[in-house]
Amino acid sequence: MNPRHIFGRIGLWLSVFVIVSPAILFFLWMASLSLKFEINNASYPPVFIPEHFAWKNYADVFASNRFLTYFSNSLVVTGCATGLAMLVGVPAGYGIARMAAHKSAIVILIARITPGLSYLIPLFLLFQWLGLLGTLVPQIIIHLVVTVPIVIWIMIGYFETTPLELEEAALIDGATRWQVFRHVALPIARPGLAVAFILAVIFSWNNFVFGIVLAGRETRTLPVAVYNMISFDQLSWGPLAAAALIVTAPVLLLTVLAQRQIVAGLTAGAVKGG
Amino acid sequence: MSVVTQASSAADKAFSSEVGTGSREENASKQDSRAGGSGDVAPAREWRPPSYWPFVIPALVVVLAVIVFPWVFTIWMSMQEWKVGSPTVFVGLANYLRLPTDPRFVEAVGHTLSYTALSVVLPLVFGTLAAVVFHQKFAARGFLRGIFIMPMMATPVAIALVWTMMFHPQLGVLNYLLSLVGLPPQLWVFNPTTVIPSLVLVETWQWTPLVMLIVLGGLAAIPTEPYESAQIDGANFWQVFRFITLPLIMPFLFIAGMIRMIDAVKSFDIIFAITQGGPGSASETINVYLYSVAFVYYDLGYGSAIAVVFFLLIVALAALLLYLRKRLLWTSELGDAA
Numbered sequence: 001m002n003p004r005h006i007f008g009r010i011g012l013w014l015s016v017f018v019i020v021s022p023a024i025l026f027f028l029w030m031a032s033l034s035l036k037f038e039i040n041n042a043s044y045p046p047v048f049i050p051e052h053f054a055w056k057n058y059a060d061v062f063a064s065n066r067f068l069t070y071f072s073n074s075l076v077v078t079g080c081a082t083g084l085a086m087l088v089g090v091p092a093g094y095g096i097a098r099m100a101a102h103k104s105a106i107v108i109l110i111a112r113i114t115p116g117l118s119y120l121i122p123l124f125l126l127f128q129w130l131g132l133l134g135t136l137v138p139q140i141i142i143h144l145v146v147t148v149p150i151v152i153w154i155m156i157g158y159f160e161t162t163p164l165e166l167e168e169a170a171l172i173d174g175a176t177r178w179q180v181f182r183h184v185a186l187p188i189a190r191p192g193l194a195v196a197f198i199l200a201v202i203f204s205w206n207n208f209v210f211g212i213v214l215a216g217r218e219t220r221t222l223p224v225a226v227y228n229m230i231s232f233d234q235l236s237w238g239p240l241a242a243a244a245l246i247v248t249a250p251v252l253l254l255t256v257l258a259q260r261q262i263v264a265g266l267t268a269g270a271v272k273g274g
Numbered sequence: 275m276s277v278v279t280q281a282s283s284a285a286d287k288a289f290s291s292e293v294g295t296g297s298r299e300e301n302a303s304k305q306d307s308r309a310g311g312s313g314d315v316a317p318a319r320e321w322r323p324p325s326y327w328p329f330v331i332p333a334l335v336v337v338l339a340v341i342v343f344p345w346v347f348t349i350w351m352s353m354q355e356w357k358v359g360s361p362t363v364f365v366g367l368a369n370y371l372r373l374p375t376d377p378r379f380v381e382a383v384g385h386t387l388s389y390t391a392l393s394v395v396l397p398l399v400f401g402t403l404a405a406v407v408f409h410q411k412f413a414a415r416g417f418l419r420g421i422f423i424m425p426m427m428a429t430p431v432a433i434a435l436v437w438t439m440m441f442h443p444q445l446g447v448l449n450y451l452l453s454l455v456g457l458p459p460q461l462w463v464f465n466p467t468t469v470i471p472s473l474v475l476v477e478t479w480q481w482t483p484l485v486m487l488i489v490l491g492g493l494a495a496i497p498t499e500p501y502e503s504a505q506i507d508g509a510n511f512w513q514v515f516r517f518i519t520l521p522l523i524m525p526f527l528f529i530a531g532m533i534r535m536i537d538a539v540k541s542f543d544i545i546f547a548i549t550q551g552g553p554g555s556a557s558e559t560i561n562v563y564l565y566s567v568a569f570v571y572y573d574l575g576y577g578s579a580i581a582v583v584f585f586l587l588i589v590a591l592a593a594l595l596l597y598l599r600k601r602l603l604w605t606s607e608l609g610d611a612a
């Protein structure tokens with residue numbers, strides 16, 4: 001431990017602190033806002049840790065009669081959109097990887113580039129024509145725009161790295177392609193399935209733009225519900241921040257718990273996405 | 275007794291295996307015919323390279339329905355005069371010709387370009403610095419990296435809500451922080467001249483982690499030899515970064531820049547939730563304007579034309595970046611030769 005080394009360690013920890021603090025401070029401030037009474041939220045200079053915690057902000061959010069509806073809407077939309085995407089996307093990723101049909105990935109690239117709003121105009125008309133607008137079905141279907149490309153993209157990457165020898169051996173032993181996929185390829189690709197699932201869930205859960213157009217009063221998902229609270233409830237910051245934290249808490253929890261999978265998926269997807 | 279059971283179980287096995295192979299063959303033939311193969315069932319012994327089309331077809335149907343169909347429909351619709359509730363009239367390219375004469379659209383293009391430029395450059399700079407730090411070994415690195423990427427995974431609307439409170443001119447914490455270092459209070463998103471930089475601040479805070487992750491992947495791929503020889507030659511930290519690290523991570527920086535560009539151009543949630551394009555139309559980007567045209571004024575024909583032009587603009591920007599990359603690689607190779 002020479003002085004130069006110690007100096008380096010201090011510098012390193014200082015830079016780590018500087019880099020991580022915007023994220024930490026933001027979320028701490030979010031928690032602080034959500035736990036303060038109006039008096040504390042409106043005081044200047046701002047109070048960071050109040051004397052009394054306003055747990056009632058959270059109780060208020062859960063007690064408002066529609067919040068649970070919106071929560072279950074979010075669960076249904078994200079659950080169905082992710083489940084369907086896994087159902088069609090995982091076999092597709094396998095097929096594309098085995099056929100080495102790399103040109104088909106261009107469709108996924110175009111989907112990645114296209115602004116979400118441009119899907120909304122035609123699909124909005126289609127759903128209106130089909131008379132589906134009062135239900136959750138339109139949102140489930142349009143969330144597939146987000147989830148299916150993610151799942152296909154990540155699964156192509158994973159199946160490309162899994163060994164072919166086992167599959168060939170199984171085929172020669174008389175297994176069908178489906179059996180090879182189901183019993184040989186799929187178990188090996190389990191880490192990839194986790195990555196695709198987690199990312200699809202997060203990006204579907206967070207989606208806002210599809211909801212503001214397609215959701216009615218009864219079919220709002222949580223991000224849309226929170227947005228509507230901003231416009232009607234500008235001044236009571238405590239419950240608003242509490243609602244915001246409740247909406248994003250599942251995702252933040254998932255990020256910390258599954259950060260290795262998320263990082264793997266994002267870098268794989270992102271690096272290939274370029 | 276026991277012989278009988280054995281025999282029957284053997285028969286069971288034989289039966290089930292027969293059923294098994296039967297259904298297997300049936301499956302195979304079904305897959306062949308679905309894949310548009312020759313149709314006749316291949317003999318079981320002959321091995322053929324498998325067709326994987328049946329795996330792809332369900333996804334293909336979904337992609338056709340939710341991605342390709344909307345695209346075709348949008349292009350067709352962009353040539354119609356179509357407002358909800360009134361009949362459609364074919365107008366050819368009139369919607370496109372209207373774009374350059376629409377001051378709000380022209381202004382929105384300007385906002386989009388400045389917002390994008392800032393939202394690409396700032397996360398690239400901070401993300402690279404953060405990656406250099408996260409490339410070092412220190413305690414709890416994995417956990418801290420998890421914290422660091424939280425901004426980009428969190429629900430954008432929820433984040434936007436808290437930033438709106440932080441930007442508040444009287445009660446917001448940002449003006450308090452400015453007063454601590456002796457700077458005058460700002461109006462942030464409530465002033466037309468500072469609204470775009472303020473939104474870029476949020477975007478940068480949110481997306482610097484993605485750049486960090488990509489560059490970190492690049493740093494992991496760099497061999498250690500150049501660093502060892504640089505250390506022997508007595509290069510300082512800045513020289514090492516400028517002449518070894520930076521050139522080697524250049525390809526990753528381009529990829530990060532490309533992704534950042536695509537996402538920044540399309541940015542919607544943050545802008546819409548914090549300012550709705552205001553004050554006035556000072557932060558109205560193409561995406562926000564597209565929303566107003568299509569779903570506030572319900573001018574779907576014109577909105578579709580904006581969507582098409584918007585997509586072409588993104589493709590053009592991506593092509594420009596690719597061209598710049600070629601040019602830069604070429605000049606750097608030239609520099610190496612000289």
